[in-house]
Amino acid sequence: MASGLARRFGSNKLLADFGGEPMLCRALAATAGIAPRLVVTRSEEVHRLCTALGVPALLHALPHRSDTVRLGLSALLLGQPALCGCLFVPGDQPLLRRSTVDGMCAAFACSQEKERDIFRLCAPENGSPVTVGSPVLFGRGYFDALLHLPEGKGGGAVLRQHTECVRLFAAGHPAELEDADTPEALQNLLAQETALKKVLPEAGD
Numbered sequence: 001m002a003s004g005l006a007r008r009f010g011s012n013k014l015l016a017d018f019g020g021e022p023m024l025c026r027a028l029a030a031t032a033g034i035a036p037r038l039v040v041t042r043s044e045e046v047h048r049l050c051t052a053l054g055v056p057a058l059l060h061a062l063p064h065r066s067d068t069v070r071l072g073l074s075a076l077l078l079g080q081p082a083l084c085g086c087l088f089v090p091g092d093q094p095l096l097r098r099s100t101v102d103g104m105c106a107a108f109a110c111s112q113e114k115e116r117d118i119f120r121l122c123a124p125e126n127g128s129p130v131t132v133g134s135p136v137l138f139g140r141g142y143f144d145a146l147l148h149l150p151e152g153k154g155g156g157a158v159l160r161q162h163t164e165c166v167r168l169f170a171a172g173h174p175a176e177l178e179d180a181d182t183p184e185a186l187q188n189l190l191a192q193e194t195a196l197k198k199v200l201p202e203a204g205d
Contacts (some may be wrong), residue, residue, distance in 0.1 A: 013180055014046055014091045018190065023180060026094040028055055033102045034087065036080055040072040046091075066149035073146055084114050086143070088155055089135040092179045094189055095196065100176055101135065104169045108137050111167075115141040118159065118166045123174040132168065133177035 014024040024039075024046060031037055039050045039057040050057035060071055073086055085108055089101070104119050111117050117139045123131040136155055138146060145158045159166060171177060173196060180186040 012043055012045060013186070014041075014043070015049070016180070016183075016186060018094045018180075018186065019193065022049060023094050023186070024049065024091045025053075027089055027091045027096065028053065030096045030098045030101050031087075031089055032098060034105065036076060038072055038075055039091070040068050040075075064152045065154040066151055069149055069155060070147050073143060077143070083143075084140050085117075085137055086146070087135050087137040090179060092181070093134065093176065094180060094186075095173070095175045095178065095193060096135070097172060097176060100169075100171050104135065104137060107167075107169055108139075111139075113139075115139045116162075116165050118142065118162060119169050120159070120166050121171055121177060122168040123177055124170045124172065130168065131174065131177060 015022045017023075018026060028039075028050075037056065039046065039055055041047055041050075041057060041059060042061060044059065047057045047059040058071055058075055060067065062068075062071070069088070072088075076086060077083055087101070087105065089096070100121070104121065108114060108117060108119050117137075119137040120132055121135055122133070136159065138155065138158065142158050142162070145161075146155060149155075149157055175189065175192045175196060178185070178189060178192075180189055
């Protein structure tokens with residue numbers, strides 16, 4: 001999902017430098033094991049970047065989060081009508097790791113109730129209240145609701161209606177759930193990456 005307006009960031013944050021590459025490249029690396037995948041964006045620059053990298057991208061000019069979800073899922077179903085699940089990944093969580101994304105998808109694949117399952121990333125338990133966030137993986141049973149979201153709403157509207165079906169999947173580190181909504185947050189995540197490399201070898205790869 002790369003259609004945000006980045007009002008708090010002040011510029012196109014997905015193209016902001018993060019360790020020598022556009023931040024969006026981190027999301028692309030984290031989802032490299034997924035097929036099919038699709039970047040949905042309102043940014044011509046993001047569309048050009050994805051095209052140059054050989055990653056399918058859908059450029060649109062519609063205003064709402066619900067538009068992003070509907071357009072992306074519709075396009076995926078057009079090519080894969082038997083799709084059993086769809087993972088929504090924001091483009092602004094640069095410390096999200098491929099092993100986490102692959103692990104969530106593998107857990108979903110092993111489920112006996114794929115159609116009604118919703119997998120959601122959470123921070124590893126440390127005795128504190130559980131922190132939940134993105135990505136979120138919806139089973140096929142929710143596709144119709146996702147395609148007909150209320151105007152301006154995202155997948156969270158579906159999550160709230162089906163809390164009993166949500167299964168949490170723990171990330172390797174809490175920083176994987178953090179997004180870079182401001183330049184200050186981006187700098188903080190860069191500092192965290194340096195520390196993460198000491199404990200999680202994959203971080204930054």
